Amino acid sequence: MEKAPVDAEMIQLLTPEGKRVEHPDYPLEITSEDLRGLYRDMALTRRFDTEATALQRQGELGLWASLLGQEAAQIGSGRATRQEDYIFPCYREHGVAWTRGIDPLQLMGLYRGSSNGGWDPNENNFHLYTLVIGPPLLHATGYAMGVMRDGADMAVLSYFGDGASSQGDVAEAFTFATVNNAPVVFFCQNNQYAISTPTRRQTQHPISRRSAGWGFPGVRVDGNDVLACLAVTRYALDRARRGEGPMLIEAFTYRMAPHATSDDPTRYRDEAERAAWQRKDPIERLHRYLTESGQADEAFFDAVADEGEKLAHHVREGVRAMPDPPLTDLFDHVYAEEHAVVEEERAEFLAFQASLEAENPGGTTRYR
Known part of the structure; x- marks a missing residue:
């Protein structure tokens, strides 16, 4: 196993070429079964996400916000949680929802207009989607302050994007979290664009550095590396449960699809940029590692693909059967x-x- 540079700013445990590396601060012991499970999670999430996009194009959904390219950030961080932990998503965290046992149909009911939420957040400790960016961090911080006062052995995880990092709600959440030493982890999926506004128009430094102004740690992780996202998020949640306060994680990734199905990304980004990120595909790099290390064979990958088609059928038929609300x-x-x-x-x-x-x-x- 190779050694990653100790002073590397971005934490990485699996390179784009599918090579396993180590990091001194974020060790990860993981079984072959768990590795295959992470691959399955990402592949199935991508499959139902792709199906949802097709359903929207067919007029079956009013809108869909794809997570294409962000599977590693979501699956890695979602699988780092314990069942008793509580999660506050934004509106694109379909992979995290998958790790919490939420049926994709429940997500699509919201985007079809058949429901105002679709699931009981207390059943899976996964809050309802919030379509306004920024507020989930305030909700998470308040919940974490309550957890701390209750003395519960749990942590809170909240998601936001690079665009939300410019919102005042985020700064307010950071303030309340740090002065109360709340057991909350802020997970930023920096997918490079807040709709059409590139990250460079919002900040000249990594988003992960912003936490320093509030006095709590921040770290940038390779958001297309499911192992790094798992290890770093697990570390941050454990730290929060020990009473060491909040932590910020910036998952440096890329939104391969439009911001939502109403968006045309060709108007503000070029294909060369997208192609460069395509070579860092999170699913493909884990596929390479599993294959080259002999921890999965073609029979396994074929079985996952077959399961994906069954899931797509479940989603397709389920969405079409949803009644229109009064x-x-x-x-x-x-x-x-x-x-x-x-x-x-x-x-x-x-x-x-x-x-x-x-x-x-x-x-x-x-x-x-």
Whole structure:
């Protein structure tokens, strides 16, 4: 096993060429079974993510935010948690959801508009998605402060992106976390673009260095290296449980897909950049390592591919079978009590709906 440079700024345990290296601060002992499990997690997550994108293009989902290229960051960090730990995602953490036992269909119900969340966060200690960037860190910090006061043996993990790092909510979360010594880990997936704004327009230094201003450690990890993400996140969570306070992890990765299915990335990034990152593909590098080290054979990879097709079928049929929610649900639960303006808007909508049905008697009126 090769030695990685001790002074390397970015933590790496598996090179893009599929070579295993060591790091003195983040050792990782892992079995062949666990390695194969990580590969399976990433491959299946990519498969249902790809299927969701296709379903959106077919009009079955209103929107989809793909994680393509970020599988290692999400699977590695997700598998570093214990069941009792609590996770606060943003809106792209489909791989983390997978590690917590969330059915991908529950994620897609939100993007189809069939539900406002889709799962009970207390069943899996995985909070509902938050489509506004930044606030999950505040939620996580508050939860971690409660955990600390309860004396619970657990940690809290919160996700955000490079774009969210410029939000005031993130700075506020850092402040509350450090002055309260809260057991929370902040995991930034720096995928290089906040929609169309490149990271260089937001900072001239690694995001991981920002924690120094608040007095807690930060580290940059190769976000396409599932082993490094696993080892560093496990270290940070263990540290939090020991009462040593917050830590920031910047997973340096790349969003291979558009920001969401409404985005056209060709307008702000060139293909050469994407091709360079393609050579660092997180799944391919683990495939190489497993193959060259003799820890997996073609039968294993074929079995995972077959399982992926079954999962895609499950997702495809499940999404198409989801009922459309009553459109008047838009007006429910806006306020705790009845509100005159909302009721007026509901009446106007019902009148509009009736006019469409009158124009198309016996037909089906859809709003997509």
